[in-house]
């Protein structure tokens with residue numbers, strides 16, 4: 673598998689309000705193959721969005737290397753970031769125009785993804801006229817409409833009701849299967865990660881701590897007991913790291929997962 677994302681010794685430091693520097697990403701190494709579905713699972717504040725901002729090219733101030741190839745990058749932010757002066761349709765047109773998608777395809781793309789997100793009836797609504805969950809679904813439509821080769825998704829379903837989230841997760845997998853996009857998906861939700869991913873990286877304190885392949889055949893059903901069993905094992909092994917408040921420490925300074933595979937396997941009892 674060709675790799676489309678290559679990160680080596682990535683280190684990102686932020687200055688705090690008192691002027692002191694704090695390393696938020698600590699020597700991360702990451703390779704993502706073309707067409708892979710990678711989930712990054714980690715607690716609040718561990719650096720997930722910071723990493724996606726670097727991969728998206730929005731944050732260019734870092735040490736180390738971060739290269740992304742393989743087509744247009746779509747980014748579904750943690751919050752919808754819609755343009756409030758444009759309708760849903762206008763927001764989609766804006767993205768399609770910005771990405772230079774031929775106008776002959778706009779109607780088909782918008783109809784397809786608006787229907788998938790259950791928003792066909794709302795294309796003339798402004799962002800303030802739709803709910804928070806609908807706005808997040810519209811942001812998903814915007815990200816998919818421009819047909820990215822690589823899709824970065826930052827906790828995209830955490831604000832949705834569970835029934836809608838279940839449906840959209842399955843739709844996302846169907847789109848991924850059909851279009852062979854590369855997806856990097858950030859979540860706090862271990863079950864969601866086990867349902868979606870080929871591979872899961874557990875991140876905490878600004879470093880990747882564990883890596884595992886999801887040993888569940890595709891296509892997957894959300895109710896498959898194998899997903900329940902695997903996610904239970906993930907939580908049993910790593911729940912403390914996924915949930916705890918990240919306290920940056922020297923002990924978590926290693927960002928390479930490759931040396932941790934044996935350790936991961938031992939903790940998961942596999």
Ligand SMILES: Nc1ncnc2c1ncn2[C@@H]1O[C@H](COP(=O)(O)OP(=O)(O)OP(=O)(O)O)[C@@H](O)[C@H]1O
Nearest residue numbers: 686687688696715716717718719720721722723750
């Ligand atoms: N612009 C910034 N200036 C200073 N510190 C920042 C900045 N952006 C992020 N940070 C800090 O970097 C750390 C990681 O933030 P980040 O947003 O990447 O976390 P996260 O893993 O995405 O968390 P969450 O799951 O809550 O979204 C946090 O401690 C945050 O305070």
Ligand SMILES: [Mg+2]
Nearest residue numbers: 720721750826
């Ligand atoms: Mg975040």
